[in-house]
């Protein structure tokens with residue numbers, strides 16, 4: 001005991017008091033309490049506006065509540081970015097709270113952006129099928145109908161998430177993916193082409209717990225294929 005300083009003894013006591021394992025040095029302790037950076041410069045996101053009050057087969061209450069959920073993701077993305085920036089600037093980045101915000105950011109951000117792909121391709125009554133898209137999916141699945149069946153099959157998988165037609169920008173390949181929650185199983189770097197929400201909040205209020213297929217049918221009555229086709233490269 002005679003070789004340790006009063007400062008290191010106090011630090012050891014503090015560490016012991018938190019139940020942490022040994023091995024935290026004085027320099028690490030100091031670094032954790034000093035502002036490491038000025039934080040981050042991050043953009044503030046704003047909710048997009050969509051005309052959703054006259055979609056075919058999807059009632060207004062359902063869509064109003066769904067849109068409200070979307071705005072929550074926008075707000076929570078901004079809050080998470082602000083909290084991360086503040087904690088980084090305050091030297092609190094080595095904390096469980098910071099890690100949780102960082103983990104949460106992917107959920108909130110994808111919740112925001114996927115809803116924008118989804119609402120952004122809907123208009124009352126939809127539009128005629130885009131010829132370029134029809135040919136592209138026909139080249140992969142054999143026909144428009146076979147492609148549609150496989151896309152809907154993906155959307156009927158158990159669980160909450162999204163059915164997405166993606167394009168690989170590296171070679172132009174098209175593929176279907178099931179996205180769990182908002183952030184799981186995205187193929188890295190792929191571009192979303194058609195995005196369909198199959199969380200229960202997307203249909204439960206109008207169609208009931210077993211109404212996913214009826215909701216999917218209604219969704220396809222309102223797809224603006226001209227917008228979907230423009231996403232294809």
Ligand SMILES: [Fe+2]
Nearest residue numbers: 197199201202
């Ligand atoms: Fe949703």
